[in-house]
Amino acid sequence: MTAPASPTAPARGVYLITPDEPDTARLLARVAPLLAAGPTWLQYRNKTASAALxxxxxxxxxxLCAAHGVPLIINDDPALAGEVGAAGVHLGxxxxxxxxxxALLGPDAIIGASCYDQLDNADRAIAAGANYVAFGAFFPTTTKITSSRAHPDLLRQSAALGVPRVAIGGLTPDNVGPLIGAGADLVAVVSGVFAAPDPVATLRAYLARFQEASA
Structure with missing residues (x-):
């Protein structure tokens, strides 16, 4: 299958996802030092917030993302992504x-899709216009309720998709190495970074796993 033209082909590294933070000033204070540490993308996700928040x-x-050169992706809401000038949207x-x-966001937008543990989902998402796909959960996670459990073989089997593949679900610096080795281009993390005692150091530990895989 031929992938759509995509600005995301070189994407590799940490795909950072925000926690459900009700205080905007605190959210910015938590995110800013992490953006400086070098995530590939930031997804804004807040499942408990009102539309206004x-x-x-x-x-x-x-x-803030623009100042650090980190594309902002909005979870679930293409209209909001377009309104704020975000780089794209992620759809479950x-x-x-x-x-x-x-159609709404245009040919240059980053549009991703949750494909859970199904390669067929990824095929359909790409055919519909997605330019990255996310598989998971690979490990138990407390961030969201999930009934799917992906296996590293799925990353190997999806090598020919032609778009970046994101691994998600219970990822830590200690368990992502085999997933990167199996073909994950990005690892998506929420609490793995934001709930860590030292979020910046933990983000750098994830990034180090990519450097080790490339050595």
């Missing part, structure tokens, strides 16, 4: 139509 926080994050299995998001 999500808009406020996304608007606040966009210039029941969170909207990929083709409609592509």
């Amino acid at each position: 999500r808009r406020e926080q996304a608007l606040a994050l966009q210039p 299995g029941s969170d909207g139509d990929i083709g409609a998001a592509r």
